[in-house]
Amino acid sequence: MKRVEIGIFGRMNAGKSTLMNLLTQQETSIVDPTPGTTADHKITLFELHGIGPCKIFDTPGIDEISTLGEKKKKKVIQTLKECDLVILTIPSYTDNLDAEKELISLAKQYKKATVIINNLFSNKVIEKDLQELNTENVIQYNLTDKSTREKLLTFIQKHIPQKKEQPLLPFVRPHHSYLLIIPMDEETPEKRLLRPQSMAIEEITRNWAYATTYRLDLAKARKGDIEEMRRFQYFVRQIPFLDVVITDSQAMDIVSKWLDPNIRLTTFSIMMIHHATQKLSLFHDGVKKIKEIPEDGKILICEACNHSRIQEDIGTVQIPKIIKRLKTSIQIEHSFGREFEDKDLAQYHLIIHCGGCMISAQKLNARINELEDYEIPITNYGIFLSWVQGEEVLERVLQPWKE
Ligand code: SF4
Known part of the structure; x- marks a missing residue:
């Protein structure tokens, strides 16, 4: 199901879990003054009145200084890249806004709609700093006051980006x-x-x-x-x-x-890739680069899930066999699962990505955007396997999407 993905971000003890519980109207996340109480992401799926089906992420604070804190931060940034709306909660207990500025800068970098909720925020000095954060989407709110939940929901709803729903198969005609x-x-x-x-x-x-x-x-x-x-x-x-x-x-x-x-x-x-990204030309351009890959180059085959792979599996057997026929000395590696494992993506000459059917469009887009940032040629299973059959077959499979 297509869902609006909303992430709640901030430093430790900023009221993120309190906000999560307020929105979901249940004890979804443990709330406690102990710093770092939210050890990992909490995800809730539910229907918000006026917004529709949502996925809400309660994330750990990004200011936890430890090795574990660094790992949590990495995952928090990954989540931020996937969200349709970033909610930043700011507590009133600090006048140091470094963590918040970092989150806002990340939200800007990844072009995310952002709102800020000041949790009982009143300090004048911080207000001045906040203006420097250059965002108009700020609300003062006491997150422990349940009576104003509706007002908060209206505020959030107003800032959710309106995306035009793209048809899955734009070429479908009635009675055909x-x-x-x-x-x-x-x-x-x-x-x-x-x-x-x-x-x-x-x-x-x-x-x-x-x-x-x-x-x-x-x-x-x-x-x-x-x-x-x-x-x-x-x-x-x-x-x-x-x-x-x-x-x-x-x-x-x-x-x-x-x-x-x-x-x-x-x-x-x-x-699938057209529906999620609307970037078929990117994948088309990527496949054309195969001829330029050096004989001892590296290709990464990416699958966004971990299904059981047996016999003539497409990603681990069929595609590698075809690549080896084209370039015998080429190195082929794999990345399975929702994240790109711990790989240095910059080392690859080409990425061949699956259809991404087991992840949300937001997640698939975040993955593709990340690869684009590395400026690595990227293509997709369907485009690659059509190109292998010849340029005319590739043109044929892309034609229905050009209408
Ligand atoms: S296309 Fe779907 S099932 Fe196949 S590897 Fe990708 S996410 Fe998994």
């Missing part, structure tokens, strides 16, 4: 058919479709169009099984008003050859 190629294998979970597949079916159906699914036997297809090809081509011919075929990226080697070239084609992975 869309074929989804789903080659189930040993990694496919039981009793459910993958998230991109369910999302596509929902969007197609909502738009008065027709979603059809097809299970392709990739193992047979790759062995050159003629019956498997006939089954596919016969099925495709039966579909009325077929507009676009959306395939699992790993089947691109087969589908791009078996599908009538007059039928438009794209992939789930491209769909």
Whole structure:
């Protein structure tokens, strides 16, 4: 579900957990005057009246001076990069605003909408300093006063950036058919479709169009099984008003050859990355850089989740095999999970990223923005696997998104 992501930030004992509890109207976070009480992020999912589904992060103070404090701070900054709205709470007990200035500067760097809540803030000297922070989005508030929760919610709601919702499949037309190629294998979970597949079916159906699914036997297809090809081509011919075929990226080697070239084609992975980032040209430019990578260069394959990887896994087996065919001495490394592990990203010549279906659009965008900051060429599974089939296949899978 798409949610507005709101992060509560500040120094230790600034009232962040009190604010979290006030918003959620329950004891979500432990509140205690002991510095560093919030040892790790607390995340709450709930519906805020007037705002809708939200994810709220209560973060540890960024001013904890210790090795553990440094680790917490790193994670706090990561969270800040993902938030739609940054709420900075400032306590009244200090006239040193270094931690707050650092947070505001980070929020500016990552272009985040920011509001400041002065928790019983009254010191004149700090007020002057606060003006230097150059933000108009400041409210004085006593976080222990529950009676003014509505006023606080109105203030927060007013500052949530309004984003125009982008359609998942902008090319879908009513009364047309869309074929989804789903080659189930040993990694496919039981009793459910993958998230991109369910999302596509929902969007197609909502738009008065027709979603059809097809299970392709990739193992047979790759062995050159003629019956498997006939089954596919016969099925495709039966579909009325077929507009676009959306395939699992790993089947691109087969589908791009078996599908009538007059039928438009794209992939789930491209769909996901387009929906979250609206930056297909970035991934397109990235794939073109492969030819420039030195023979002993380094490529990082990034998957945003830790699913079980067995047999012909796309990220650990299929893509590395293809890369090694292109450049035999190249070094291939992996990064699995929500964060880019502890890697020096600057050392890579190319990053190949999965569709990111298990993380929020905010998280995926934060990851891509981070890679852009390093100025590393970046591409995506669907774009890479289409490019491998030839420039014309790459143009074909990008065409539906250019309308
Ligand atoms: S997050 Fe990435 S690796 Fe994980 S299932 Fe989705 S596309 Fe695959």
